[in-house]
Amino acid sequence: MPRCPWATTEPNITYHDQEWGVPVHDDRLLFEFLILEGAQAGLSWSTILKKRGNYRKAFDGFRPEKIARYGARDIQRLLGNAGIVRNRLKIAATIENAKMFLAVRKEFGTFDAYLWKFVGGKPIQNRRRRMADVPARTPESDAMSRDLLRRRFKFVGSTICYALMQATGMVNDHLVTCPRHMELGDARRHK
DSSP states (O other): OOOOOOOOSSSEEEEEEEEHOOOOOOOHHHHHHHHHHHHHHTOHHHHHHHHHHHHHHHHHGGOOOHHOOHHHHHHHHHOOOOOOOOOOOHHHHHHHHHHHHHHHHHHSSSSHHHHHHHGGOOOOOOOOOSGGSSSSOOOHHHHHHHHHTTTTTTTTHHHHHHHHHHTSEEEEOTTTTHHHHHHHHHHHHOO
């Protein structure tokens, strides 16, 4: 059985086979995906995947406590880093999102508890047959986006939120013809 058609070259193949759609409950990793999905806006996910290691180094391992304290000198350092997307708005958004992340975590105990409430705490098992059937946004991603924006997060439109939900396993959008669809669906049923 073939994998999802977007995973034809590296690093997409490895990402598809090992990470995409696997439920994530680690706050640091959820923050990483939130930032990377926002960084992807207007670009390809493949571009961001290739820069992921550089992002981890440049942004202190995506530790929100550290990023929330970044100042003008850090922004200049990041704007000079050719290993990441050097977009002033996206860099500023990362810093602001770190601050908002900490506020949400304080309110909900974990960022995980906050994000997963938009899917009722368990993955949505979709049964899509073609990439054309996969939406860019859903009512759940609309609700997540609205709430994140209300909390002053940046680069969290509904399409970005839906990509975050797909990446972190809140939805299983592997096509039914892909072996990962059943693997992830079975793994979730047995937990």
